[in-house]
Amino acid sequence: MDSDAVFYTDRSGIVTSNPLLDQLPSYQSLLYRRKSSNGGTKRRPSSRSRLGSSGSWKLSTVTRQEEKQRGQTLQRPIRELAKTINEKRTYKKQQDEARELSSWGQWRQSTRRYLRRLKEEAQGWFSSLKLWRGDIRLIEGMFGTGILSYFSFLRFLVMLNLIIFLIMFSFVILPIIIAPKSSGNITYSQSNGNVCSVYPSSARRGLVVFHEHLTDLLSGGGFLEDTYLFYGYYKVDKIHFAQITYSLPLAYLLATVAYMFLSLIWIVKRSATGFKQNLIQDEDRFQSFCNKIFAGWDFCITDKNAARLKRSSLLYELKTDLEEERIKQKIADRTRKERCRIYLIRLILNFFVIGVLAGCFYSIYLATIFSQEAQMKDEKGNSHIDLIIEYLPSIVITLANFINPLLFSIIINYEDYSPAFEIRFTLMRCVFMRLTSIGVLLFSLWSQITKCKEETCICGYNHVLYSCWETRVGQEMYKLTIFDFIIIAAVTLFVEFPRKMMVQYCDCGVVRWWGQQEFAIPQNVLEIVYGQTICWIGTFYCPILPAICTIKYFFIFYIKKVSLIKNCRPATRPFRASSSHFFFLGVLLIGLALACLPVTVSVAQISSSQACGPFVNYSTSWEVLPATVAQLPNGAQNLLYALSSEVFAVSFFVVTCLAMFYVIALAGAHKRVINQLREQLAMEGRDKRFLIQKLCQAQGNRAVQSKSQPQTRSRSSPSYHTSFSSNFSESVFLAHPPPHSSTHV
Amino acid sequence: MGTGASQLDKDSLLKYEELTFLTKQEILLAHKKFIQLFEGKKRPPELQTSRVPKHKIITVLELQYNPFRDRICHVFSTSEMNNGSLTFEDFLDLLSAFSDSATLEIKSHYAFRIFDFDDDGTLGCGDLEKLINLLTGETEDTSLKDDKVKQLINNILEESDIDKDGTVNLSEFQHVVSRSPDFVSSFKIVL
Numbered sequence: 039m040d041s042d043a044v045f046y047t048d049r050s051g052i053v054t055s056n057p058l059l060d061q062l063p064s065y066q067s068l069l070y071r072r073k074s075s076n077g078g079t080k081r082r083p084s085s086r087s088r089l090g091s092s093g094s095w096k097l098s099t100v101t102r103q104e105e106k107q108r109g110q111t112l113q114r115p116i117r118e119l120a121k122t123i124n125e126k127r128t129y130k131k132q133q134d135e136a137r138e139l140s141s142w143g144q145w146r147q148s149t150r151r152y153l154r155r156l157k158e159e160a161q162g163w164f165s166s167l168k169l170w171r172g173d174i175r176l177i178e179g180m181f182g183t184g185i186l187s188y189f190s191f192l193r194f195l196v197m198l199n200l201i202i203f204l205i206m207f208s209f210v211i212l213p214i215i216i217a218p219k220s221s222g223n224i225t226y227s228q229s230n231g232n233v234c235s236v237y238p239s240s241a242r243r244g245l246v247v248f249h250e251h252l253t254d255l256l257s258g259g260g261f262l263e264d265t266y267l268f269y270g271y272y273k274v275d276k277i278h279f280a281q282i283t284y285s286l287p288l289a290y291l292l293a294t295v296a297y298m299f300l301s302l303i304w305i306v307k308r309s310a311t312g313f314k315q316n317l318i319q320d321e322d323r324f325q326s327f328c329n330k331i332f333a334g335w336d337f338c339i340t341d342k343n344a345a346r347l348k349r350s351s352l353l354y355e356l357k358t359d360l361e362e363e364r365i366k367q368k369i370a371d372r373t374r375k376e377r378c379r380i381y382l383i384r385l386i387l388n389f390f391v392i393g394v395l396a397g398c399f400y401s402i403y404l405a406t407i408f409s410q411e412a413q414m415k416d417e418k419g420n421s422h423i424d425l426i427i428e429y430l431p432s433i434v435i436t437l438a439n440f441i442n443p444l445l446f447s448i449i450i451n452y453e454d455y456s457p458a459f460e461i462r463f464t465l466m467r468c469v470f471m472r473l474t475s476i477g478v479l480l481f482s483l484w485s486q487i488t489k490c491k492e493e494t495c496i497c498g499y500n501h502v503l504y505s506c507w508e509t510r511v512g513q514e515m516y517k518l519t520i521f522d523f524i525i526i527a528a529v530t531l532f533v534e535f536p537r538k539m540m541v542q543y544c545d546c547g548v549v550r551w552w553g554q555q556e557f558a559i560p561q562n563v564l565e566i567v568y569g570q571t572i573c574w575i576g577t578f579y580c581p582i583l584p585a586i587c588t589i590k591y592f593f594i595f596y597i598k599k600v601s602l603i604k605n606c607r608p609a610t611r612p613f614r615a616s617s618s619h620f621f622f623l624g625v626l627l628i629g630l631a632l633a634c635l636p637v638t639v640s641v642a643q644i645s646s647s648q649a650c651g652p653f654v655n656y657s658t659s660w661e662v663l664p665a666t667v668a669q670l671p672n673g674a675q676n677l678l679y680a681l682s683s684e685v686f687a688v689s690f691f692v693v694t695c696l697a698m699f700y701v702i703a704l705a706g707a708h709k710r711v712i713n714q715l716r717e718q719l720a721m722e723g724r725d726k727r728f729l730i731q732k733l734c735q736a737q738g739n740r741a742v743q744s745k746s747q748p749q750t751r752s753r754s755s756p757s758y759h760t761s762f763s764s765n766f767s768e769s770v771f772l773a774h775p776p777p778h779s780s781t782h783v
Numbered sequence: 784m785g786t787g788a789s790q791l792d793k794d795s796l797l798k799y800e801e802l803t804f805l806t807k808q809e810i811l812l813a814h815k816k817f818i819q820l821f822e823g824k825k826r827p828p829e830l831q832t833s834r835v836p837k838h839k840i841i842t843v844l845e846l847q848y849n850p851f852r853d854r855i856c857h858v859f860s861t862s863e864m865n866n867g868s869l870t871f872e873d874f875l876d877l878l879s880a881f882s883d884s885a886t887l888e889i890k891s892h893y894a895f896r897i898f899d900f901d902d903d904g905t906l907g908c909g910d911l912e913k914l915i916n917l918l919t920g921e922t923e924d925t926s927l928k929d930d931k932v933k934q935l936i937n938n939i940l941e942e943s944d945i946d947k948d949g950t951v952n953l954s955e956f957q958h959v960v961s962r963s964p965d966f967v968s969s970f971k972i973v974l
Contacts, residue, residue, distance in 0.1 A: 123803070
């Protein structure tokens with residue numbers, strides 16, 4: 039007898055079950071609904087045949103098991119049970135009968151039920167208020183969850199910008215507006231006659247031609263400069279209401295800190311759900327095969343084309359992943375000479391990439407300086423040329439952002455990485471390019487602002503050219519935002535629609551090679567993260583910018599939706615919803631970090647302009663905080679000084695490090711325990727099979743002894759050494775005890 | 784529209800709301816869709832007993848292009864003849880398991896049953912192979928080659944088979960699905 043042969047079939051191929059196996063608690067938990075037993079002709083053991091042949095043994099064990107289950111499920115709401123509605127109904131009736139509740143208990147239960155229903159209705163009402171529900175569901179049905187994640191990301195940004203605007207509005211703009219109405223007294227900052235506080239008005243005089251209004255609207259100058267839109271208008275020092283004095287500079291600074299903080303918390307909270315699941319995986323692979331197969335099909339797809347495309351993209355993804363293993367093998371097999379060659383090529387290409395990036399940054403720098411100097415000349419040339427000069431930095435940035443991704447995707451082909459790494463690396467380069475270009479723009483602006491004819495500037499900044507430099511920076515951010523929006527709309531109108539027309543009506547070779555537009559999610563996401571970074575930086579200088587960005591993203595949603603439905607086909611390379619969730623929020627966090635930097639530098643380092651804005655009376659914008667703290671009572675002052683001292687910072691840092699080490703050690707210990715438990719489970723499985731085999735042998739022997747019937751058993755013995763061997767194609771068969779054995783009733 | 788049993792009265796609406804994960808609007812929408820499947824019949828349908836045959840259920844828009852539509856009908860059907868026909872309550876069960884607010888446990892339980900093509904209580908080699916073929920395509924040139932399929936099945940079992948018996952049982956499936964970030968968002972049908 040083969041010691042490993044546990045399960046075997048009898049000669050006729052009809053499979054029946056061992057009653058003992060059916061009584062195993064683990065099998066009982068797999069009980070299916072279907073109680074009928076008519077699966078005798080099937081070769082594989084079906085649940086029905088198992089149930090049918092076990093007879094009365096089953097009955098007693100089933101009731102016992104059900105009672106235990108009932109006890110376990112007593113606390114769970116009924117709908118979380120995996121049963122049909124009928125069964126749930128009868129179960130509920132049984133429960134209600136079994137539990138004899140007093141009237142107090144019944145009242146409590148019905149109140150609980152009523153509250154739960156109320157909560158669900160409120161939740162339902164809230165979710166129906168969610169913006170664009172119908173549109174998003176349509177997109178989900180047509181294109182699947184990958185592209186859906188882009189649109190829900192867009193919706194998230196709309197909400198975020200709206201909240202940021204509400205913060206700035208309610209703390210900065212609203213007090214100024216309601217001050218006259220509620221008899222508040224506004225004290226404006228005094229200009230001390232200093233040369234630094236001269237602020238020539240830039241409003242146009244005399245008759246203004248219409249197109250000059252348009253130019254002003256597009257560039258943020260002229261009539262727009264001295265409005266709520268820009269920092270320079272808020273030359274308010276304090277507002278005296280009936281009971282309190284409202285310090286506007288303090289509110290302005292704290293509102294800035296608040297919106298940065300709020301964005302950080304909201305993004306981290308949003309990414310936490312996806313992150314948790316990834317962190318507890320003990321495998322390094324981010325995309326596991328199980329995830330792709332078991333969660334591979336989007337059940338919400340309702341479109342035939344989308345279903346076909348989903349299939350082909352799944353196929354492509356699986357093929358690529360299976361290829362990865364082959365490529366990993368190939369990489370491991372590289373000879374030394376090949377490796378040196380590859381590293382050399384990569385080094386050269388990386389230098390090339392750095393050179394290209396440096397060239398782009400330098401051109402942005404030059405363009406900014408040229409644009410600033412040309413604007414200072416104040417010549418009334420052709421207004422169109424003026425507009426182009428004003429927008430020159432934006433144009434250069436957009437051109438660079440257009441050309442570079444193409445360049446990077448060509449270069450990566452020669453660097454011979456694995457496909458997944460290629461995608462990620464190209465993406466990283468593009469992210470770096472996009473976000474650093476804003477930094478370069480700001481840096482070149484600041485170099486202009488702090489450069490004076492003399493060695494050191496009198497006022498800390500170039501007061502001749504930039505009497506109100508924050509407004510200038512705000513104007514640049516405003517121009518970037520407007521131009522970004524114009525470009526997105528123009529590309530959709532003038533590139534994607536004609537492309538679709540050409541593909542549909544013209545069938546020449548070039549057109550067919552170009553193909554229909556693919557909705558490239560990474561590039562689109564980078565676009566909107568770029569816009570959001572500008573918004574974060576610009577809100578300090580241009581408090582109404584979040585509102586403009588909200589409206590901008592609102593329109594972008596509809597533009598992208600129409601473009602997607604009419605022009606695009608889904609990408610052949612699939613973009614998983616989960617990894618995209620992680621990617622979007624990761625890039626957004628990088629953008630936020632990058633946005634914090636310029637704002638911090640300008641608040642803390644560069645002297646605030648003395649001709650405009652709320653911080654006229656302070657040397658830097660940050661100074662308003664120490665000045666306010668100095669006016670607080672002594673106790674609070676001491677507390678705040680203690681909190682900001684070095685001692686506190688160092689001890690806080692040490693405690694945080696300790697906590698982190700503890701958590702890392704805990705995670706390591708858990709990992710070890712998990713591995714041990716896994717091995718134990720595998721061992722238990724083997725034990726179980728061994729015991730059952732012995733039991734069957736014992737049963738067989740006893741039957742032979744008692745009935746002295748020749749037992750003919752043919753065995754196809756699947757070996758259990760490996761989980762899969764080639765003769766294992768027919769799954770497991772169970773031994774049938776002899777028909778008249780004493781164990782069977 | 785008929786009267787009596789084919790209309791949803793408030794009481795049964797409340798009861799269904801309690802027994803499933805669906806909201807009132809979703810139940811009413813499901814009811815409307817279900818009644819539409821009875822178009823052309825002379826008698827109005829009874830809620831608890833009238834069955835819609837499988838070939839009509841799979842014409843519903845949400846199921847039409849789903850490769851698992853046959854399995855879904857089989858899993859949720861309570862008919863003795865095992866022909867995949869659904870009553871209204873079966874239909875509600877279906878929508879409840881696929882709804883937004885269903886728990887992960889319910890979803891993974893029913894997903895396991897849908898993927899278990901031979902109804903033997905475990906996902907064996909044959910089940911996984913059928914699953915892969917359904918997902919990738921049914922024609923010759925769009926499906927994976929045999930050795931690739933075997934490699935894929937090996938990988939899946941490596942990741943999910945904890946007790947190393949060559950099949951994936953319900954608890955192993957639920958364990959691997961709980962770590963799968965895409966599952967909840969993809970296992971969803973909304974009317």
